[in-house]
Amino acid sequence: MGESLRASFSSPESAGSWMASDEPDHDVVVTTRIRFARNLDGFSFRSRLTDERSKELEAHLRERLIGLELASDQAYLSLPDLDELDRELLFERHLISLELARGSGPRGVFFSRSRHVSVMVNEEDHLRLQVFGPGQNLAGLLDQMREFDQKLAGRVRYAHHPRFGYLTSCPTNVGTGVRLSVMLHLPALVYSKEIEKVFNAAAKMKLAVRGFYGEGTSYLGDFFQVSNQVTLGRGVDKLHQDVSKVVPKLVDHEREVRRTILKENGKGLEDRIFRAFGVLSYARRINSQEALELISQVRLGVSLGILKGLELKTVNELLVMSQPAHIQALEKRDLKEEERDVARARYIRQRLGRPGAE
Amino acid sequence: MGESLRASFSSPESAGSWMASDEPDHDVVVTTRIRFARNLDGFSFRSRLTDERSKELEAHLRERLIGLELASDQAYLSLPDLDELDRELLFERHLISLELARGSGPRGVFFSRSRHVSVMVNEEDHLRLQVFGPGQNLAGLLDQMREFDQKLAGRVRYAHHPRFGYLTSCPTNVGTGVRLSVMLHLPALVYSKEIEKVFNAAAKMKLAVRGFYGEGTSYLGDFFQVSNQVTLGRGVDKLHQDVSKVVPKLVDHEREVRRTILKENGKGLEDRIFRAFGVLSYARRINSQEALELISQVRLGVSLGILKGLELKTVNELLVMSQPAHIQALEKRDLKEEERDVARARYIRQRLGRPGAE
Numbered sequence: 001m002g003e004s005l006r007a008s009f010s011s012p013e014s015a016g017s018w019m020a021s022d023e024p025d026h027d028v029v030v031t032t033r034i035r036f037a038r039n040l041d042g043f044s045f046r047s048r049l050t051d052e053r054s055k056e057l058e059a060h061l062r063e064r065l066i067g068l069e070l071a072s073d074q075a076y077l078s079l080p081d082l083d084e085l086d087r088e089l090l091f092e093r094h095l096i097s098l099e100l101a102r103g104s105g106p107r108g109v110f111f112s113r114s115r116h117v118s119v120m121v122n123e124e125d126h127l128r129l130q131v132f133g134p135g136q137n138l139a140g141l142l143d144q145m146r147e148f149d150q151k152l153a154g155r156v157r158y159a160h161h162p163r164f165g166y167l168t169s170c171p172t173n174v175g176t177g178v179r180l181s182v183m184l185h186l187p188a189l190v191y192s193k194e195i196e197k198v199f200n201a202a203a204k205m206k207l208a209v210r211g212f213y214g215e216g217t218s219y220l221g222d223f224f225q226v227s228n229q230v231t232l233g234r235g236v237d238k239l240h241q242d243v244s245k246v247v248p249k250l251v252d253h254e255r256e257v258r259r260t261i262l263k264e265n266g267k268g269l270e271d272r273i274f275r276a277f278g279v280l281s282y283a284r285r286i287n288s289q290e291a292l293e294l295i296s297q298v299r300l301g302v303s304l305g306i307l308k309g310l311e312l313k314t315v316n317e318l319l320v321m322s323q324p325a326h327i328q329a330l331e332k333r334d335l336k337e338e339e340r341d342v343a344r345a346r347y348i349r350q351r352l353g354r355p356g357a358e
Numbered sequence: 359m360g361e362s363l364r365a366s367f368s369s370p371e372s373a374g375s376w377m378a379s380d381e382p383d384h385d386v387v388v389t390t391r392i393r394f395a396r397n398l399d400g401f402s403f404r405s406r407l408t409d410e411r412s413k414e415l416e417a418h419l420r421e422r423l424i425g426l427e428l429a430s431d432q433a434y435l436s437l438p439d440l441d442e443l444d445r446e447l448l449f450e451r452h453l454i455s456l457e458l459a460r461g462s463g464p465r466g467v468f469f470s471r472s473r474h475v476s477v478m479v480n481e482e483d484h485l486r487l488q489v490f491g492p493g494q495n496l497a498g499l500l501d502q503m504r505e506f507d508q509k510l511a512g513r514v515r516y517a518h519h520p521r522f523g524y525l526t527s528c529p530t531n532v533g534t535g536v537r538l539s540v541m542l543h544l545p546a547l548v549y550s551k552e553i554e555k556v557f558n559a560a561a562k563m564k565l566a567v568r569g570f571y572g573e574g575t576s577y578l579g580d581f582f583q584v585s586n587q588v589t590l591g592r593g594v595d596k597l598h599q600d601v602s603k604v605v606p607k608l609v610d611h612e613r614e615v616r617r618t619i620l621k622e623n624g625k626g627l628e629d630r631i632f633r634a635f636g637v638l639s640y641a642r643r644i645n646s647q648e649a650l651e652l653i654s655q656v657r658l659g660v661s662l663g664i665l666k667g668l669e670l671k672t673v674n675e676l677l678v679m680s681q682p683a684h685i686q687a688l689e690k691r692d693l694k695e696e697e698r699d700v701a702r703a704r705y706i707r708q709r710l711g712r713p714g715a716e
Binding site: 268277278279281283345 | 626
């Protein structure tokens with residue numbers, strides 16, 4: 001498997017396309033992601049499931065997922081069969097969670113990249129269905145997800161309680177089991193320290209604000225995922241309404257602060273953006289965190305029209321491809337951290353048109 | 359005066375030429391400077407001289423210096439007649455000291471740029487004769503200086519004691535009144551923290567190590583002036599020997615550490631150099647200290663052949679022209695600090711061939 005997975009993930013063409021670059025609000029909105037948490041009747045929750053039963057559950061779900069015949073590019077991968085690099089690639093591509101990538105025991109992922117769908121098996125819940133796409137597309141993806149969920153419900157028996165709704169491993173997911181997330185690029189709110197207010201306001205609305213890689217990951221490069229916090233007691237439509245209402249407000253807020261900074265300290269902002277571009281264009285080694293932070297500045301520069309001649313699609317591609325596993329996929333070999341930093345710097349330089357002496 | 363002084367100092371052509379770019383050891387040795395401290399018989403030392411007598415002394419010396427007919431481009435400038443920008447220009451060009459530039463009372467400077475000669479009047483001593491040039495040229499400049507000193511001695515009466523030699527305001531200068539300085543670029547010794555050892559070794563040999571602008575200025579951009587500390591009890595030839603002996607050792611030491619760093623952490627060094635180049639190429643505002651520090655890295659990169667297609671002469675020019683007063687001379691107007699930082703960044707960008715959108 002490894003070879004084809006790596007080959008397909010090392011295509012920069014595909015890397016940039018799952019993020020917004022021509023959708024409305026692409027200056028702030030990056031991606032939308034929806035996930036449904038589901039469990040099966042007749043199997044204990046993951047925390048109480050023996051290894052034996054985990055295996056049986058995985059085999060059961062694997063067969064039914066494959067049987068869906070969702071797309072010609074669909075694949076089911078069993079995590080223990082994959083080497084570390086492949087697991088990290090799937091994680092960096094947001095197809096699986098950190099927990100599934102670095103966990104243990106029988107677990108797998110079913111996905112179709114053309115359909116932007118992935119299903120984690122034996123993560124925190126038996127099933128985590130996920131669909132994602134560029135820009136703000138909660139309504140469209142929700143329709144897709146509901147259809148997919150119903151299709152699967154026709155083949156497995158979901159654990160469902162007439163009063164509580166879908167039963168999940170963690171109480172916060174009980175009910176609809178739905179999480180609606182929109183990833184936003186909020187560099188101006190971070191720079192102006194207004195982001196703290198956003199966190200507080202979101203908490204009051206029972207919304208969560210998470211980092212680039214979702215749950216349990218820190219804020220990197222000014223990217224934030226805004227999502228509903230709990231699902232119990234709220235229908236999907238109410239959750240949809242809540243998140244849909246807050247996203248445009250955040251977009252407006254971010255834009256307003258960008259305008260204010262441009263007006264009050266335009267030279268300073270320009271300087272930060274161009275310095276980031278200069279370092280990315282010339283550095284000879286760069287770690288993934290610094291790369292993400294600098295690319296964030298460059299993304300802002302492109303959005304504001306300060307950096308000309310650079311496409312947002314290229315910036316999105318850099319965001320994806322400069323991640324540790326992707327750099328190794330590009331280089332077609334395992335690299336130590338220091339070698340990765342050198343390869344990353346070279347890759348970024350080349351994409352920005354400054355190949356330099358090598 | 360202001361107009362022509364500014365015009366002549368804003369020519370980048372001339373700016374780079376007083377530093378080494380094709381002399382031997384130009385990778386480490388930047389400039390040589392020799393100064394003679396002299397006082398006149400019949401006038402008290404500066405600290406005890408009344409304003410009235412200071413004026414008389416200045417008039418006396420002015421007439422005699424002009425009468426030397428040293429060169430067709432010679433000029434005598436009275437400091438109180440100059441505005442702040444012109445005084446700072448003379449200081450940044452190392453023609454006058456910080457003390458003379460920012461001091462008060464009757465004082466002046468006589469200089470010929472073509473002859474690389476300047477004479478400060480009413481600085482710490484009545485006369486400070488100075489000659490400078492690119493590369494290590496102690497012997498050549500010493501001959502020039504002796505000739506110049508004798509010529510002047512034929513027109514004024516130096517304060518000289520048969521046993522102590524030339525009398526000076528500060529006891530460390532009594533005797534020959536001579537200071538021999540060589541400016542060195544020692545980025546590797548700074549980076550490896552070996553520079554502390556150099557300071558200690560120099561102190562033991564009664565040599566001083568000073569910063570870019572000489573006495574009372576801090577270390578900037580890894581440039582150091584190595585010079586004799588005291589002159590009493592040592593003849594000029596002995597001083598010449600002392601400084602001449604230590605300079606090649608420092609050059610070798612710096613080169614050795616450069617080789618070691620290249621071998622043990624070549625990628626790290628390359629990265630530092632290219633990042634400095636990247637920031638200089640793209641920054642939209644930059645203060646003079648950061649500019650000097652980054653230009654120092656770039657100078658090292660050119661010396662080591664890491665940065666190709668950039669001439670040392672251009673780097674030297676950047677060192678001179680990015681100083682605060684020079685930037686204002688280039689822009690032909692007084693600038694506030696923030697405006698200078700913007701103008702400096704634009705100038706550096708243009709000289710490095712990255713004009714960008716403006």
